Amino acid sequence: xxxxxxxxxxxxxxxxxxxxxxxxxxxxxxxxxxxxxxxxxxxxxxxxxxxxxxxxxxxxxxxxxxxxxxxxxxxxxxxxxxxxxxxxxxxxxxxxxxxxxxxxxxxxxxxxxxxxxxxxxxxxxxxxxxxxxxxxxxxxxxxxxxxxxxxxxxxxxxxxxxxxxxxxxxxxxxxxxxxxxxxxxxxxxxxxxxxxxxxxxxxxxxxxxxxxxxxxxxxxxxxxxxxxxxxxxxxxxxxxxxxxxxxxxxxxxxxxxxxxxxxxxxxxxxxxxxxxxxxxxxxxxxxxxxxxxxxxxxxxxxxxxxxxxxxxxxxxxxxxxxxxxxxxxxxxxxxxxxxxxxxxxxxxxxxxxxxxxxxxxxxxxxxxxxxxxxxxxxxxxxxxxxxxxxxxxxx
Numbered sequence: 001x002x003x004x005x006x007x008x009x010x011x012x013x014x015x016x017x018x019x020x021x022x023x024x025x026x027x028x029x030x031x032x033x034x035x036x037x038x039x040x041x042x043x044x045x046x047x048x049x050x051x052x053x054x055x056x057x058x059x060x061x062x063x064x065x066x067x068x069x070x071x072x073x074x075x076x077x078x079x080x081x082x083x084x085x086x087x088x089x090x091x092x093x094x095x096x097x098x099x100x101x102x103x104x105x106x107x108x109x110x111x112x113x114x115x116x117x118x119x120x121x122x123x124x125x126x127x128x129x130x131x132x133x134x135x136x137x138x139x140x141x142x143x144x145x146x147x148x149x150x151x152x153x154x155x156x157x158x159x160x161x162x163x164x165x166x167x168x169x170x171x172x173x174x175x176x177x178x179x180x181x182x183x184x185x186x187x188x189x190x191x192x193x194x195x196x197x198x199x200x201x202x203x204x205x206x207x208x209x210x211x212x213x214x215x216x217x218x219x220x221x222x223x224x225x226x227x228x229x230x231x232x233x234x235x236x237x238x239x240x241x242x243x244x245x246x247x248x249x250x251x252x253x254x255x256x257x258x259x260x261x262x263x264x265x266x267x268x269x270x271x272x273x274x275x276x277x278x279x280x281x282x283x284x285x286x287x288x289x290x291x292x293x294x295x296x297x298x299x300x301x302x303x304x305x306x307x308x309x310x311x312x313x314x315x316x317x318x319x320x321x322x323x324x325x326x327x328x329x330x331x332x333x334x335x336x337x338x339x340x341x342x343x344x345x346x347x348x349x350x351x352x353x354x355x356x357x358x359x360x361x362x363x364x365x366x367x368x369x370x371x372x373x374x375x376x377x378x379x380x381x382x383x384x385x386x387x388x389x390x391x392x393x394x395x
Contacts, residue, residue: 028095029075029082031103036062036072036084044102061108065091068111068382081109088382089113110330113382118144118390124383130346130370135306136387137363140314151240151303152367154349155342156192156217158302160312161237161244165229166210167316175229177207183220186281187227189248190288193218207321214340215324219247237312240303243274248285254297255286262297295346298371306365309351313338314363317353327352328385333392335359346370348377350384354391362391 025031025043034042040058066072070087077083081094090112096105113121118136122144125134133152136144169175183195183202190196195204195218209225212218223246226234235244245253253262258280265276290296316322317338327339329352336355342348351365366384368375 025097025101027078028080028097029077031095031097031101032075032082032084032093036066044100046098046102046104049103049105064378065108065111067378068385069113084108087114089385111381111385112330113386113389116386116390118387118394121383121386121390122146124379124386125366128368128379128383129376130368132369133306133365133367135310135363135365136391137310137314137361138391139361148307149305151305151308152349152369153298153301153344153347154304154309154367155302155344155347156222157309157340157342157349157351157367158238158241158304159213159217159222159342160309160316160340160351161241161302161304162222162225162229162234163210163214163316163319163322164237164312165233166206166225167319169229169233170206175206177205177210179206180204181206181209181224181228183224184227187220187224189219189223189246190251190285191219192216193220195220195224210319211321211324214321217342222246223248238302238304238308240305241301242270243277245277245300245302249277249280250300251285252280252283253300254290255283256290257286258283262300266299291345293345294374295344295371298346298369301344301347306349306351306367309349309367310353310363310365313340313351313353313365314361322353328381329354329388333388343375343377345374346372348375348380350380352388354388356392364388364391 025034031043040055066086069089069091073085073087075082075084080096081092084091084093091108092110094107095103098104125132131152132146133148133150134144134146135148166175170177180203183198183200183204185200188196193212193216195212209221212221213225226246231244235242238244252258253265261276261280265273268276322338323336325339326337327341327350329337331337334354335357338353341350347369349367354362364387368380
């Protein structure tokens with residue numbers, strides 16, 4: 001439901017206001033070397049950069065990068081973008097300096113683990129904290145699997161089931177991608193997404209709703225599509241998530257103000273749970289800050305196995321809207337990339353369908369759950385990227 005940035009760490013800001021004097025950097029490579037060897041305090045920044053990006057935030061980002069890729073070793077290149085080299089990988093890095101050597105823009109992209117074998121990448125997965133499920137296929141054949149048939153909480157990857165229901169309705173002729181609908185207030189949910197802030201009555205097509213649901217995990221677009229195709233139509237693609245929740249229903253069930261309804265929901269039969277959802281309708285959504293810490297009611301979720309998620313993305317990857325957001329894969333390394341991921345506190349799924357230049361097709365789906373604490377997201381990203389890199393190296 002809520003979605004953290006999984007792909008690119010970006011800090012791009014520009015300004016020219018004077019800052020306290022620091023030792024002058026000679027170029028971007030020198031600045032990046034000092035940044036990683038001495039820390040953010042070794043550089044000066046334009047006022048706009050400093051106002052928008054606290055030093056503690058920058059230190060946290062650097063820590064996430066080194067957590068994924070190991071200790072800093074050197075910077076390669078003579079101009080931006082540079083390749084920052086670490087013990088266990090590289091990061092393509094764009095940096096801009098003003099005329100006095102102050103950092104005006106900074107962007108880390110394509111965090112790539114050092115080439116290794118698929119077995120070494122799988123070992124990274126085995127070391128992750130929490131319950132794990134993994135499935136890797138090559139041209140439809142399983143080449144690696146761990147608990148691949150066990151339903152686990154998948155966060156926003158459940159939206160593939162919604163997309164499958166929409167696609168089925170389009171195939172059957174009861175819906176068309178170009179059909180326009182008016183945004184309804186009852187569809188509005190919490191972020192991630194943008195549609196919750198759009199005016200009621202805004203005209204929007206089914207294809208745009210689906211694209212927003214997949215590419216930026218828009219929760220309001222998701223609830224709109226569930227309403228349009230019907231809950232039961234989605235449930236056919238997610239048999240372990242019945243009744244199938246809208247995102248707003250899940251948020252309301254997790255709201256401490258509705259603890260009595262949550263207790264009834266947990267104890268109820270399927271029909272009784274549907275009745276609870278009817279009673280939830282129209283109740284206020286909780287503040288989004290509720291979901292900023294550890295897991296909240298992790299049993300109120302969408303449950304799918306990595307086999308089910310992989311089946312869905314393989315069936316749907318022909319849709320271009322699944323290629324808008326490539327996830328953790330490098331577009332330049334593959335002929336086609338289709339992706340959907342999901343994360344909440346204690347929950348993460350990453351699922352990618354990849355086509356190599358020679359036509360070989362891979363599917364990688366990884367789910368990690370932990371009910372007692374937040375996940376080590378950098379470690380999960382590093383393990384997943386190591387798998388993608390190993391598959392790429394296999395070509």
